[in-house]
Amino acid sequence: MHLLFEIPLFLLITFFSYLEALVKLFISAKKKSIRGELVLITGSGHGLGRATAYEFAKHQCNLVLWDINKDGVEETAEECRRLGATAHAFVVDCSKRKxxxxxxxxxxxxxxxxxxxxxxxxxxxxxxxxxxxxxxxxKIFEVNIIAHHWTTKAFVPTMMRNNHGHVITVASTGGHIVIPFVVPYCSSKFAAVGFHRALTAELTALGKHGVKTSCVCPMFIKSGFVKNPSSRIMPPMEPEYVAKQVMKGILTNERMIFIPPLLKFILMLDRLLPDRAAAALWGLHEIKFDYVIGYKDEEN
Known part of the structure; x- marks a missing residue:
């Protein structure tokens, strides 16, 4: 198609995309059924992984639970069984490819x-x-992003053959903005967001429209991941609340799941504002957590 025709088409698609988003504010998206699906969750021995496992269990899914903590993952599996699901617990170190x-x-x-x-x-x-x-x-990179490639290579080919499945990448607000004193973590989560977007594009290019993808980007969760997290505008959330929002996004095939939803608007502002104004915006949040500063200027 000639560029002169493609530009008006692009504008038309943009218009209808905004119109669709506006309609979705007032009309709930149709939810799919995941009953009987075999769900694998890494890091399911505590926090968000555990809370999301419980949500899947409530939908009568069959669960495969991975975690490096044996006691934690077995506790999660036991509760999932109590909720009526089939659950299998495995001790897995996601920093190790083999x-x-x-x-x-x-x-x-x-x-x-x-x-x-x-x-x-x-x-x-x-x-x-x-x-x-x-x-x-x-280890941060091995677990937070490199492991995604190994699990994808292990399980996604079958989804592609069946043209059915869902890949959920848990990233973070730290995959969209930078936070001091967690530089490797933010770097790995930026990579996780990129992984999700690239995988989504590749599945589309291959015509595998039945394999859905979602990227989960929450603000602070009360899971002990970092100590004493706080924010004036978006305070830390309970894992159970975040898990319910994650499930809502999965059931409606939402590509990017921001939690809380306000985060999406704030990130849009962050991209539109000049650097100084964007810094002031995040200054309003007053994001805090416990960290260590080991660096010291050398004395003359």
Whole structure:
């Protein structure tokens, strides 16, 4: 198609996209059924992973739960069973590629084909980047983003063959804005957002429209991930509330799930405002959490 025709088409698509978004403010999107789906959640031994597992259990899904913490993941599985779901717990270190692939094969052989994959496992080190241990930096990237590639290679091919499935990437507000003293974490979450967008584009290019994708970007969650988090405008949220919002987004195939919803508007402002004004905007939030500053200026 000639560029002269494509530009008006682009403007028309933009207009109808805004109109569709406006209509969705007043009309609830249709929810899909996930009953009986085999759902795998990494990092499901506590926090958001555990709370989301409970939400899937309430929808009568079959659950495969991964976590490095044996007691935690088994507790989650037990509660999911109490809620009426089938749940299988596995101890998996998501920083280790071989561990992921080995357990993935076991899941496929003994349980079945995963149709919903939630990459939720994450780690953080709240310290200035210069003082962050090399091993900690490496592990943050291994768990927060590199592991996504291994789980995707293990489970998504079957989704693609069936043209059915859902891949959920748990990123963060830190995947859209920068926060001091968690530089490796923010970097890995920016990568997670990029992973989600690139995977979405690739599935579309391959015509696999039945494999849906969602990226979860919450503000602070009261899960102990960082100590004493606070924000004046968007205070820390309970994992149960966030999990319900995540489930709402999954059931309506929402591509980018911002929690709380106000975050979406604030991030739009962040991109439109000049740098100084954007900095002032985040200054209003007064985002705080416990961190360590190991860096010191050398004395003369």
């Amino acid at each position: 561990d992921i692939y080995k357990t993935a094969e076991k899941v496929k052989e003994e349980i079945g084909d995963v149709s919903i994959l939630m990459n939720n496992a994450g780690v953080v080190a709240p310290i200035d980047v210069v003082s962050t241990d090399d091993h900690d930096i490496q």
